[in-house]
Amino acid sequence: MRREAKRDTYRHGDLYRALLEEGTKLARAGGPSAVVLREATRQVGVAPNAAYRHFADRDALLQAVCSAAQAELAQAIEAEWERCPDEGDLADIARAHLAAVGTGYLRFARSEPGLFRTAFSVHEDLQKATIPEMAGKSGLTPFQLLSRSLDELQQAGVLRPERRQGAEFLAWSAVHGLAMLLIDGPLRWLDDQQAEGIGGRLLDMVERGLP
Structure with missing residues (x-):
């Protein structure tokens, strides 16, 4: 009875959201490889054919889940920003x-490794780095939040104009590298206090090296 009620609800236009939510749950638990369209439809309780009206294939669902993961990362950064x-x-x-951008980034990687891996598993370039689906509550994506913080540094006279161009890639590379070492590399053994300490020192190094 419950499944029939779901199908009735989904016929009224909410199946896309339900499949995306299930796909995100799969990514949270197992990373991008766990995002399987057939499994998402099974969890939702609809026939696979119904899902194809919203997602042409597994890659389409993974694209949407990637954007949702980016949006959650943006919210983690915003939470640090608000402090x-x-x-x-x-x-x-x-x-x-x-520092808030980097701190939120690293904390999200360690608290949500499945979503963090998924967030960077699809896009081959930055063409979609500013799409609304990747934005947090501020309307900015993780990449835009980083850019905004760097713009503020330049406006405050900390970051020289000639050093501003491409600064996103330098800061991002350093912090993302540490994030991957912490969740998939030889720094996995660090406890929370040690990870926070190294993260703080890295962010200080990045900020001092940018100007």
Whole structure:
């Protein structure tokens, strides 16, 4: 009876959201390889043919789940951003925002490794780095939040204009590299306190190396 009720509800237009939610759950538990369209349809309780009206294949579902994972990463960054002071010296505020981006990034990687892996498993370039589906509550994606913090550093006179171009890639590469070492590499043995300590030192190194 419950499954029939679901089907009735989904016929009214909510099947896409239900499949995306199930796909995201699969990614959370097992990373991108766990995102299987047939399994998502089974969990939702509909026939596979019904899913194909919304997702042409498994890759289409994975694309959508990737965007959802990016949006959750953006929200993790925003949570750190909101803890920063909003009054005082502009340079200090800008530095705090850059640190918030990195801190949120690293904490999300360690707390949601399946989603973190999925978030970067699909896109081959940055053409979709600013699409709304990847944005958090602020309307900004993780890449845009990083760019905003770097713009603030330049406006505050911390980051020289000639050093601003491409700074996203330098900061991102350093923090993403540490994130991968912490969840899939030889730094997996670090406890929370040690990981936070190394993360903080890395972010300080990035901020000092940018200007």
